[in-house]
Amino acid sequence: MEWYEYIISSGITTILIGLVAKYFLENHKKELNKELSVFETRLKNSIFYFSRQFEALSALYELFYGLLPTKTHPEMEWEDACSEIALDFEQLEKDLNYYLAKHTAVLETDVIDLIREADHLCAEGKFEIGQGGTVTPRGLNMAEELYKKLSTATNMLRAHVDVQRKSPE
Numbered sequence: 001m002e003w004y005e006y007i008i009s010s011g012i013t014t015i016l017i018g019l020v021a022k023y024f025l026e027n028h029k030k031e032l033n034k035e036l037s038v039f040e041t042r043l044k045n046s047i048f049y050f051s052r053q054f055e056a057l058s059a060l061y062e063l064f065y066g067l068l069p070t071k072t073h074p075e076m077e078w079e080d081a082c083s084e085i086a087l088d089f090e091q092l093e094k095d096l097n098y099y100l101a102k103h104t105a106v107l108e109t110d111v112i113d114l115i116r117e118a119d120h121l122c123a124e125g126k127f128e129i130g131q132g133g134t135v136t137p138r139g140l141n142m143a144e145e146l147y148k149k150l151s152t153a154t155n156m157l158r159a160h161v162d163v164q165r166k167s168p169e
Contacts (some may be wrong), residue, residue: 049106051063056103058158060115063095065155067147082143085134086125093122094144108160115152121146 069084085092096119104112121142128139135143 009145010013017091031113045163050161052103052106053157053161053164057154057161060150060157063092063099064150067092067150073161078144079140080132081149082140083135084169085143085146087133089122089126089129089139089143093119096122107157111153111157111160114149114156117147118149118153121149 069081069088096115100115125139128136
């Protein structure tokens with residue numbers, strides 16, 4: 001084999017190797033771009049979902065902190081606060097229904113269940129108000145239970161949002 005034949009055959013081999021490598025690299029690039037597109041879509045969805053959950057958490061905090069009445073006299077006790085909560089059962093029921101209608105899609109099932117239970121307490125508790133605005137002992141217990149359920153729901157949703165907020169290490 002002459003030197004020029006050797007150069008021609010090695011040149012052809014180099015060109016063929018280059019073409020094959022280019023083909024494989026282009027295919028690999030296409031696959032990586034597909035994967036990247038999937039990850040970008042997942043990231044956008046996660047950002048949207050997180051922002052909706054954060055809105056739901058903020059709205060739940062608003063409901064929860066709005067639940068407790070302001071102190072109206074120096075000797076006000078927990079039973080007095082529960083009485084005022086009970087007097088608001090009808091409005092609280094509407095507020096909880098509105099909250100669920102707006103945020104159920106992004107809430108965990110256990111949080112939804114607690115808020116539904118709280119809503120049920122309001123629906124039943126509004127009938128525990130006697131003439132003259134006196135609250136029955138059962139109504140007071142329902143108000144306290146409502147407070148506990150909303151507190152637990154708020155803490156659970158907060159924990160769920162906090163897990164998503166923390167960056168992986």
